[in-house]
Amino acid sequence: MTANFSFQRLAKCSQTHARVGIFSTPHGVVETPRFMPVGTLASVKTLTPSQLKDTGAQMILSNTYHLHLQPGEDIVAGSGGLHKFMGWDGPILTDSGGFQVFSLSKMRKVTEEGVTFRSPHDGKIIELTPERSIEIQNILGADVIMAFDECPSHISTYEEVEAATARTYRWLERCILSHKRLDQALFGIVQGGIYLDLRSQAVVDLEKFDLHGYAIGGVSVGEEPDMIRKIVQDTAPLLPVNKPRYLMGVGTYKEMIMAIASGMDIFDCVIPTRWARHGTAMVKGERWNLKNAQFRRDFSPIDADCPCYTCQNFTRAYLSHLVRSQEILAYTLLSIHNITELIQFTQKVRNSILNDHFTKQFAQWLN
Amino acid sequence: MTANFSFQRLAKCSQTHARVGIFSTPHGVVETPRFMPVGTLASVKTLTPSQLKDTGAQMILSNTYHLHLQPGEDIVAGSGGLHKFMGWDGPILTDSGGFQVFSLSKMRKVTEEGVTFRSPHDGKIIELTPERSIEIQNILGADVIMAFDECPSHISTYEEVEAATARTYRWLERCILSHKRLDQALFGIVQGGIYLDLRSQAVVDLEKFDLHGYAIGGVSVGEEPDMIRKIVQDTAPLLPVNKPRYLMGVGTYKEMIMAIASGMDIFDCVIPTRWARHGTAMVKGERWNLKNAQFRRDFSPIDADCPCYTCQNFTRAYLSHLVRSQEILAYTLLSIHNITELIQFTQKVRNSILNDHFTKQFAQWLN
Ligand SMILES: [Zn+2]
Ligand SMILES: [Zn+2]
Numbered sequence: 262m263t264a265n266f267s268f269q270r271l272a273k274c275s276q277t278h279a280r281v282g283i284f285s286t287p288h289g290v291v292e293t294p295r296f297m298p299v300g301t302l303a304s305v306k307t308l309t310p311s312q313l314k315d316t317g318a319q320m321i322l323s324n325t326y327h328l329h330l331q332p333g334e335d336i337v338a339g340s341g342g343l344h345k346f347m348g349w350d351g352p353i354l355t356d357s358g359g360f361q362v363f364s365l366s367k368m369r370k371v372t373e374e375g376v377t378f379r380s381p382h383d384g385k386i387i388e389l390t391p392e393r394s395i396e397i398q399n400i401l402g403a404d405v406i407m408a409f410d411e412c413p414s415h416i417s418t419y420e421e422v423e424a425a426t427a428r429t430y431r432w433l434e435r436c437i438l439s440h441k442r443l444d445q446a447l448f449g450i451v452q453g454g455i456y457l458d459l460r461s462q463a464v465v466d467l468e469k470f471d472l473h474g475y476a477i478g479g480v481s482v483g484e485e486p487d488m489i490r491k492i493v494q495d496t497a498p499l500l501p502v503n504k505p506r507y508l509m510g511v512g513t514y515k516e517m518i519m520a521i522a523s524g525m526d527i528f529d530c531v532i533p534t535r536w537a538r539h540g541t542a543m544v545k546g547e548r549w550n551l552k553n554a555q556f557r558r559d560f561s562p563i564d565a566d567c568p569c570y571t572c573q574n575f576t577r578a579y580l581s582h583l584v585r586s587q588e589i590l591a592y593t594l595l596s597i598h599n600i601t602e603l604i605q606f607t608q609k610v611r612n613s614i615l616n617d618h619f620t621k622q623f624a625q626w627l628n
Numbered sequence: 629m630t631a632n633f634s635f636q637r638l639a640k641c642s643q644t645h646a647r648v649g650i651f652s653t654p655h656g657v658v659e660t661p662r663f664m665p666v667g668t669l670a671s672v673k674t675l676t677p678s679q680l681k682d683t684g685a686q687m688i689l690s691n692t693y694h695l696h697l698q699p700g701e702d703i704v705a706g707s708g709g710l711h712k713f714m715g716w717d718g719p720i721l722t723d724s725g726g727f728q729v730f731s732l733s734k735m736r737k738v739t740e741e742g743v744t745f746r747s748p749h750d751g752k753i754i755e756l757t758p759e760r761s762i763e764i765q766n767i768l769g770a771d772v773i774m775a776f777d778e779c780p781s782h783i784s785t786y787e788e789v790e791a792a793t794a795r796t797y798r799w800l801e802r803c804i805l806s807h808k809r810l811d812q813a814l815f816g817i818v819q820g821g822i823y824l825d826l827r828s829q830a831v832v833d834l835e836k837f838d839l840h841g842y843a844i845g846g847v848s849v850g851e852e853p854d855m856i857r858k859i860v861q862d863t864a865p866l867l868p869v870n871k872p873r874y875l876m877g878v879g880t881y882k883e884m885i886m887a888i889a890s891g892m893d894i895f896d897c898v899i900p901t902r903w904a905r906h907g908t909a910m911v912k913g914e915r916w917n918l919k920n921a922q923f924r925r926d927f928s929p930i931d932a933d934c935p936c937y938t939c940q941n942f943t944r945a946y947l948s949h950l951v952r953s954q955e956i957l958a959y960t961l962l963s964i965h966n967i968t969e970l971i972q973f974t975q976k977v978r979n980s981i982l983n984d985h986f987t988k989q990f991a992q993w994l995n
Binding site: 302303304306307308309310311312331332336339340341346347348557558560570574575576578579581582583585586588589590592593594 | 949
C-alpha cells in the first residue's frame with residue numbers, strides 16, 4: 262500500500278449495494294461506477310487519445326499478453342512506458358495475460374510454475390509465470406496491474422475449478438512478492454467458476470493480503486446470464502468495502518446495473534468498439550444496425566441526447582452512407598458514440614446513486 | 629460570374645510562372661498554391677472533419693460519380709447539401725463524373741448525348757450527360773463544380789483525341805446552359821491528351837466563356853512523367869491569369885513544383901490517404917514504409933518539423949507497432965500526417981513565392 266493510490270466511498274444506495282467512489286491513481290482519478298474502454302494493443306480501436314478523452318474515458322485497459330507479443334514490453338519501455346507510447350496520460354490498467362493464455366493460445370501446458378504456449382506470431386514457445394507477468398506489467402508501467410490467475414473453462418468440473426482457484430491463490434502470493442513498483446497498484450482476482458462456495462473461499466483468501474483492489478474474473482466466459490448474476494450478487498458484497506472492485510469483461514447495460522447493485526465499481530468490455538466496426542450503434546441499451554434501410558434517409562443524430570462528437574455533427578443518414586460504403590470513418594464515429602454512450606450510462610448511474618434514486622431511475626434494468 | 633467568387637493574384641515569381649493567389653468561395657478562401665485532399669464518398673478517408681481542418685485543408689474534393697451511386701444526391705440534398713451531410717464547412721469541389729465514367733465503369737457507351745454505363749452497385753443502366761452531371765452537382769451543392777468532359781485514354785489516336793476534345797467543348801456549352809446556381813462556380817476542363825496543339829486549341833475554346841476557373845484534365849492517366857511535364861508547361865501559361873487554375877489528379881512534390889512553376893494553383897491526389905492505408909508515411913518527398921524493421925525502436929516522431937497531431941504526439945515506434953498490428957488508428961494517424969505534409973509543402977511554396985525565392989528554395993524539385 263502506498264500513498265499513490267486511494268479509494269474513497271462517497272455515497273451508498275439505501276436499497277442495494279450500489280456505491281459511488283473515487284479511485285485515485287498517479288495518472289488521475291476514476292470516478293466509479295465507470296465503464297473502462299479496452300485498448301488491447303495500446304490503441305482503443307480507431308480512436309486517437311484526444312477522441313478517447315472526449316468520450317469521458319478515465320481509466321482504460323490494455324492487454325499484457327498482446328503487448329508482450331507485439332511490440333514487446335521492451336519497446337514500450339523504450340518509449341517511456343505505456344502512457345507515453347500510446348499518448349494516453351490518464352489511468353491505465355493492464356490485465357495479467359492469464360485470461361488470454363487460457364482462452365487464445367494453442368499448445369498450452371499448465372504447471373505449478375506457470376503456463377507455456379506457442380506464440381501465434383512466430384510459433385516460439387513462451388512461458389508466462391506469475392513472476393514473468395508481473396515483470397512485464399512492471400515494465401509496461403500501467404497504473405493498475407492484475408495478478409496472474411488460472412482461468413478454468415466454464416465446463417470444468419468442481420474439482421478442476423477448486424484446484425485452479427487454489428493455484429490462483431498460490432500464484433497471487435508469488436505476484437505480490439515479485440511486484441516491484443510502488444507507483445503501480447496490484448489487484449487480486451476472485452476465481453471459482455460457477456461454484457459459489459469456491460468464490461467465497463477465494464474472497465476470504467484474497468483478503469489476507471491488503472491489496473489495492475479486487476476483481477471478479479472468470480465470468481462471462483460462456484455460462485448462462487443467470488449464472489453470471491448469481492456469481493456477482495453472491496461474491497461482490499463479500500469484497501472489502503474500502504477498495505475498488507472491478508468486474509472483468511462485462512459491459513452491457515443489464516449486466517452493469519446488476520453488478521453495480523451488487524457493489525461493483527469498474528467494468529470493461531470490447532463491445533462498443535467491436536460493434537462499431539460492424540456498423541452498429543448502441544442506443545439506450547439497444548443495438549442499431551446502421552445498414553438497415555430505415556436509416557438511409559434519417560436526418561436525425563443517432564441519439565439527440567448524446568453529447569458526443571458524432572451525435573453533435575452527423576446524421577444517421579450520413580453514418581448509414583459511411584457504413585454502406587465501408588468507409589473507416591464510420592467505425593471511428595460509431596466507436597466515439599458507443600464508448601460515450603456506455604460512459605454516460607455509468608455516469609448517470611453514478612449521479613443517481615449520489616441522489617439515492619438509483620433503484621427508481623434504473624428500475625427497468627434491475628429486473 | 630457572380631460576386632460569390634473572386635480570385636486575386638497576390639504575387640508572382642520573377643523567374644517562373646509561379647504565382648500566389650486567393651480564391652474566395654461562399655464557404656471560405658483557398659490560399660493558392662494549395663493541395664486539396666480527396667473525399668471521394670463525402671469522407672476524406674479515416675478523418676473526421678475536425679481532424680481534416682487541423683491538417684490545414686481548405687478546399688476538398690468529392691466525387692459526383694461515387695456520390696450519385698451511393699448514397700444518391702437526393703439523400704445528400706435531404707441532409708441540407710454536401711457541406712452539412714459530411715460536416716465540412718469549408719470549400720468543396722465536386723468533379724463531374726466524367727473521368728470516373730471513362731476510367732471505372734463497365735459496358736460504357738458514348739454518344740453525342742452523353743454516356744450510358746452499368747452501375748457497379750446494382751447493374752442498372754445509368755445515363756450521365758452534361759445536363760445530368762450539372763444537375764447532380766447543383767443538387768450536391770459544392771462550391772466549385774466541374775464541366776462534364778470526355779476523357780480519352782492515353783493510348784488514343786490523334787483523331788480520337790481531337791474528336792473527344794471537340795465534344796468536350798460542345799458538352800461545356802450544354803453544362804453552362806444547364807447550370808442553375810449562382811453560389812456554385814463552374815470550372816471548365818482543358819482536354820487534348822498528349823497533343824499540345826489540341827490542348828492549345830482547347831484553351832482558346834474554353835476562354836470564349838468567362839468561367840470562374842479552369843482545370844487541366846486528362847493528365848497522369850498513364851502517360852510518361854516527361855509528357856505530363858510537357859503538357860502542363862505548354863498549356864498552363866495559356867490560361868487566363870485572373871482565374872484559379874486546377875491541375876487534376878496530381879500531388880507529388882516534383883509534379884506540383886513543376887506545375888506551380890508553370891502557373892497552376894490547385895492540386896488534388898488520393899496518395900496521402902491511400903499510402904497511409906498501406907502504412908506509408910510521406911516525409912519531405914520520400915515514402916517510408918513504417919513496417920520496416922528500422923522503425924520498430926525508433927522513438928522519434930515521423931518528422932520533427934511537422935506540426936501535425938501525429939508528429940506532435942507519437943513516435944515512429946508506436947506507428948510501426950500500429951501498422952504491424954493492422955490497427956485502424958495507424959491509418960488515421962498516417963493520413964493526418966501525410967495530408968498535413970502535402971499542405972505544408974504547398975504552404976511553404978506559397979511563402980517562397982511571396983518572398984520571391986521560390987526557384988532558390990525549391991531548386992532540387994525544379995530539375
Ligand atoms: Zn453520440
Ligand atoms: Zn506530421
